[in-house]
Amino acid sequence: MNSLKNKIRDIADFPEPGIVFKDITPLVQDPGTLRECIDALIAPFSHSRINAVAGMEARGFIFGTLAAWELGVGFIPLRKPGKLPYDVQKVDYDLEYGNASLEAHIDAIQPGDKILLIDDVLATGGTAKASCELVEKLGGQVVACAFVMELGFLEGRQKLRDYPIHSLITY
Ligand code: AMP
Numbered sequence: 001m002n003s004l005k006n007k008i009r010d011i012a013d014f015p016e017p018g019i020v021f022k023d024i025t026p027l028v029q030d031p032g033t034l035r036e037c038i039d040a041l042i043a044p045f046s047h048s049r050i051n052a053v054a055g056m057e058a059r060g061f062i063f064g065t066l067a068a069w070e071l072g073v074g075f076i077p078l079r080k081p082g083k084l085p086y087d088v089q090k091v092d093y094d095l096e097y098g099n100a101s102l103e104a105h106i107d108a109i110q111p112g113d114k115i116l117l118i119d120d121v122l123a124t125g126g127t128a129k130a131s132c133e134l135v136e137k138l139g140g141q142v143v144a145c146a147f148v149m150e151l152g153f154l155e156g157r158q159k160l161r162d163y164p165i166h167s168l169i170t171y
Pocket of ligand 1: 019020021022023056057058059119120121122123124125126127128156
C-alpha cells in the first residue's frame with residue numbers, strides 16, 4: 001500500500017489549526033494508483049452478495065461510485081441536509097464541536113438489501129456510525145465499512161465494533 005500512501009498528501013492546519021488533513025486528490029489524479037485503490041477496497045467483497053454501495057458526501061462519492069461500478073451494483077449517495085430533492089430519511093449525530101446530519105432518499109434501499117459503506121477516511125467514526133444507522137433505518141443491512149485510510153489514534157473502530165471494517169492504510 002506504499003504506492004497509495006505516497007499519493008496521500010498531508011496538509012497541516014486545514015480546515016482548522018491542529019488538524020492534519022489527508023488530501024486524496026493526488027491519489028485520484030493518478031490512474032494507476034486510483035485503480036489499485038479501488039481494486040483493494042473491493043477485494044474482500046468480490047464474492048459477497050452486495051446489492052449496493054453507499055458513500056458519504058463528498059469524498060465517499062468518488063471511491064464509492066467507482067467501487068459500485070466495479071462490483072456491478074448501484075450507488076447510494078448519503079448527503080448533507082437539504083441536498084436531496086425527493087423524500088428523505090435522516091440521521092443526526094454529534095461532532096467534536098456541534099452536530100451534523102446525513103440524508104438518503106427513502107426509496108434508495110429495499111428491505112434486506114446488503115450494503116457496503118465506503119468513505120475516504122475513518123477518523124472518530126461518527127460519520128460512519130451515522131451512515132450505518134441511516135442504512136438500517138431504510139431497512140438495509142451493512143455488510144462492511146471500507147475506507148481508504150484509518151486514523152487509528154482516534155479509535156473510530158470503537159464506534160463501529162458491530163460492523164466489519166476494511167481499511168487499506170492505518171496512520
Ligand atoms: P469522523 O466522523 O470523525 O470519522 O470523520 C470522518 C469524515 O471526516 C470523513 O468523511 C472524512 O472525509 C473527514 N475527515 C476526518 N478527518 C479527516 C482528515 N484528517 N483528513 C481528511 N478528511 C478527514
